[in-house]
Amino acid sequence: MSASNFPDTIRAIQYTGVGGPEVIKLNSVPFPKPGPNEMLIKVLYGGVNFLDINFRRGIYPLPAIPWTAGWEAAGVLESLPSDPEILSDPEFKARQFKVGQIVASVAPVAFAEYITQPWIKVLPVPDGIGPKLAAATSLQGTTALTLVEEAYNAKQDDYCLVHSAAGGLGLLFCQLLSARGVHVIGSVSTKEKAELAKANGAEYTINYKEEDLVKRVKEITNGEGVHGIYDGLGKAAWQDNLEMVRRKGTIVNFGNTTGVIPPFSILDLKAKNIHLVRPDSSQYMVTPREIREYNSLLWKTVKSGELKAVISKEYPFTPEGVGEAQEDQASGRSLGKLVIRIAN
Known part of the structure; x- marks a missing residue:
């Protein structure tokens, strides 16, 4: 899709304050414009994590109000960085990004129709792994791997x-x-x-x-x-x-x-x-090499069957859907992984 075909505004699930599910709203926000080091992603699925609930409740401070929810997303890569130095960087080349491929992102502001993320935070997803599985696995999968490898190496x-x-x-x-x-x-x-x-x-x-x-x-x-x-x-x-x-x-x-x-x-x-x-699992994945190596390990364990996300329920991309998902997780009613379907 060319730049002229992108919409002026998109929909995003946002927190309009600190509190219960009532602060979750579906808002219209400007279409995100990627910076020189960023990539544009059309989001198809988002993963539900307790981290989102901690921000909504104010346990962790919201960076701004309103603030777009979500820390785990997967979708279609729409654009590469424009900075020539990044495009020639060996670590960038090692990820073999291609416009149109499925990618995952482990970073904030994930629950929106389109997002931009620094290329270092974008994970290429191998063929054979769809966006739903990628969204269900990327954050929690790398969390489990880093903690088992480095927090306590069982x-x-x-x-x-x-x-x-x-x-x-x-x-x-x-x-x-x-x-x-x-x-x-x-x-x-x-x-x-x-x-x-x-x-x-x-x-x-x-x-x-x-x-x-x-x-x-x-x-x-x-x-x-x-x-x-x-x-x-x-x-x-x-x-x-x-x-x-x-x-x-x-x-x-x-x-x-x-x-x-x-x-x-x-x-x-x-x-x-x-x-x-x-630990904060993100502190085990700071450098481009650390992120790439854990990303490679993640998809290796997923493809081998050693790591299998058990997706128990899919929710709609609405304030009610996200609120229900978060309450199901917070109450302990849910089993396995929960996801939000953001687009087809």
Whole structure:
């Protein structure tokens, strides 16, 4: 499509303030004009992530009001950067971008009909992987990969606990850890979620609404506790995590779905020489090379079947649809990954 054929305005899902789903609106915004280092993408699907809810609720400050929602998108590449230095950059060339191909983006302002992103944040998607799967996998897939590789590099025969094991990200942790020969313990809230977690690699599941989570973890690990904990819950899991991790074990806290961990004494880690990591997965992918290498690893694991996004529901590109998706995720009602269909 030539520049003259693009519309003057597009639709975008935006937050008009901090609060509940009522602040989500479908607004008309100017068509985005790419800068010299940016690429234009026609968005087909967006992935739903708790990160969006944290911004909407004000846990993380909104950069502006209104602010376009979404951190995960996939669609059709409409234009390349115009800067000649970028076009000749070896890292840019290594990605082999082509106008018309399917690409994914792991960056803010994703829920709009068209977006522009710096080329470094755009991930080429291999043939055979469609935009729906790409949108469901790009952010959560690279999050799981970076945390398993670098936050706590789990090894064969380790025991690791995954909180919210039947969520979109939790299932990816179960898959990756199981493929490494890790004994995966999945924390879940229903029988249906336990079955799903087991089908995706969890060796053990614990329904924390019916069983004593700390007691069962200790029983499974012969009283020692787990080597690693992958925790997106935050506040509600903190004290139990300290009990369930073994001596010299690692707690990886990467989310706040139940609230931010309250202030604590650093001496709490001393009794068992606990390692505590609070990573931002994007900080593992800062340089063009880091992003390209993790992108390559992502699609390699997807194509091999080691990583499989379990998409449970697709929602419409409306304020009601996005609001429902976020509330389904926040309430714990949802299973697996949720996506927004933005265009055909």
